Amino acid sequence: MTAALILVVYALAVALLAPPLLARHWPSDRVPRLTVTLLQVLTCSFLVATVAAGLALAFTLVEGLSELSPALDSCADQLPVTDHGSVGTVLGHLGWISAALLSARLLYCLATTFGTARHRRRAHSRVLRMLATRDDELDVLVLDHPAPACYCLPGDVVITTGALERLSAQQLEAVLLHERAHLSGRHHLIIALATAIRRTIPPIRLLAYAERETRRLVELIADDAAVAETSAPTVAAALAVIGTAHTPSLITI
Template identity: 45%
Template sequence: MTTPVLLITFALLATLAGPLLKGRGWVDRSPRLGILVWQALTASIVVSVILASVSLALPVMPVLGGLADFLQACAMVLRAQYSTPGGAVVSMAGAVMAFVLGARVLYCLAIEVMSARRDRKEHIGSLSLVSRRDPTTDVLVVDHAVPTAYCLPGRRRDIVFTTAALRVLDEQQRQAVLRHELAHLHGHHHLVLIGANAWVRAFPRIPIFAMARVELGRLVELAADDRAAAGNDSRLTVASALVRLAEAGHAPASALAASGTATLVRVRRLAAPAAPLHRARVALTMVAATAMLALPVAVTATPALATVQAQTCPVEFPQSV
């Protein structure tokens, strides 16, 4: 029973750590690192709860010399686990919970993937009727009065500019916006947001997942801004392009727009960049993010490893006469 308690405690602590992570200055200074940390945090919560349920359903299995000995010992362990009413109830509850949580996560992820693919396909179908491809930049151009630029992930990986956007942006600003959208595509930011949306859909009443979705939506834009800006002059060019596109309407649900999230904050960040994080701090943060994912697995595997080392079964069996 120790393993489930440790895993649930870890999940609760990780949930409480979410608000402490929000708004930290180092996250904005290294948005790619922030994306990694938020993904590790939310995934570790779900993995911990599922593994806690699994550890309730299945006792530790020994690893013995031969397959026949192993199967016999496993049968005896399971019989001992389910022979008492309390053990049977706890084990069945754990099995049901593990199955329900795992199935719900996979279902919600599949729904988000199919929904994004469907929206993207419908939008591409509409674009094929009203857009034209620019032979120089290979972007799609749409006649529209609102200045907008966005990308559509997928096989075609199209980038769309409206005629109003091409009109209000000069050549350097167009290239900056183009680099921003390419950064979204090369960074597979749509997959980051699909995963975040799946967590929210699966666990709508748990605030940490909604918080993570908002933060990840903001951080992917900051990461794309950084990729688009190679130096101080480029940062100012990206910032000025964002200002020009600030009055744009909402991009399609399946798209990532250059003028999407918190434009004023992004402009200020580009105009007055903070010093990058020290390499040692980046390395320590990556180690911490990796530990968040590895710790639930390690907690679950430790009893099994101890059993392997001892080459004995953790349940005592009556000696035959």
Template identity: 40%
Template sequence: MTSLVLLAWATAVALLAPSALTGRWTTSLPRLTVGLWLGAELSVTVAVLAAGLFVAVPPAALAAGLDGIVTACLRALAGMGALHGALAVTALLATAILVARLLVSFVRTFLSARRWRRRHLAALLPLSRQDADGWTIVDHTDAAVYCLPGRPGKVIVTSAAFDALTADEFAAVLRHERAHLRGRHHLLVALAAAFHRALPGLPMAEIAEREIRRLVEHLADDRASEHHGRQAVATAIVRLADRTPRHALGAATGAVERVRRMLAPPARPRIRHRLVAATAIALLLAGPAAVTVASAGVAVQSVTCPIGSP
């Protein structure tokens, strides 16, 4: 029963999240919406893994501690010929495969992105020079400004960008890129990309990656517009077109929607909207844990304090 409840929770979150987290309201709450997407992904993952474990290790086995868990697993392996034993072993194997797939996906995603950024930066070094303000200038005929996260992060500016942007627009773009670096936005994108890579057949995973990539650009736009105004940010986005390398974060990504948002900003969210979003994040994170703890508590109580005992 516990496994069924957890699977129902994961299914509900996976089905409802894409429609619930893609409305126009998300542009006014980009930070909390990113938290909702990551919370939904974590909630689905924990619920599915816990459901698989509880098939082989029922909550009642938790009452005996580690010995009970080991005994339950050994009993499942010994009873492979029986229906329940075969189901338990299958659940354990599926859970182990999912864990391995998630781990491999996260490691490969982070390592491949870091390796690409290092190669890209190494290729730029012979063609670049360092500005006194800390950004790297590359001679190129295309106007582009983007950042390469790392230690330290680099803001790359092509020589053509100087001619394409006014002083205020250029300052807004630099603020945008530095907001990406300070906010570690590349880690948020990498988490969503790794989840999608591990579960390519899950529609929620694909939508989450796309939405998080969009929302981190809104976060950086907001930071730039606070100091240089929305008009400067919008104009800079248009002038830079959409020239951003694959594993970089650039000021021109998703230009059309971002320009509209800058020129016609969404209404400021009220405190109750923020509270609702924050509460939803807490529920997503606490849901699977609450089901697990409640089931284990009931099992422990039934073993230690059986009904009818004095």
């Protein structure tokens, strides 16, 4: 019971306190990579703590499970509600049922999120094979479209003829560096994980905050990679030409 209480307190503290504390006091824009990692740790630990709390209740309060270990059985006998009472039994069963349901929900969200994203990317790739042409010099797929846009799919960067016409050589380099930073950082997987976790328990503010910040921060990471090889004014000018179309929408959910 003590372990379950500690886990519940931790899960509640992270869920309620982490978003406002990070938003007000954490320099996320200065350390985007570290922040993305921190958000992954917080959200995953929240889910693990929630599932573990349910299992701790089950192993302590469900008759038969607590008897698997002398230590668990001793703990159960000292609690105000025990595995021999109706209240303790109900709490124990609620614990393992909630742990099982949350685990199943998480696995379902992971499978559907990654599966849907993979299906969409494959469908889009099939369309690109028919409509786009490869530029071997730039190592990109060129789509004949007047709107300036650039995005990436795992393994490929796609750019429109409109973007090639409007971007200078330096700006084009910055845009391509931005998109290739997404590919090298496997940002589509990071975003998919954050999305799947958010879908597991949508009302939890921490999970929604983590997904939103992850999407924003991977853009900063890609911008930083482009700035490191070119310059901040060049990247800013390139993004002004591309506008919001530079966002790698095809690798997100």
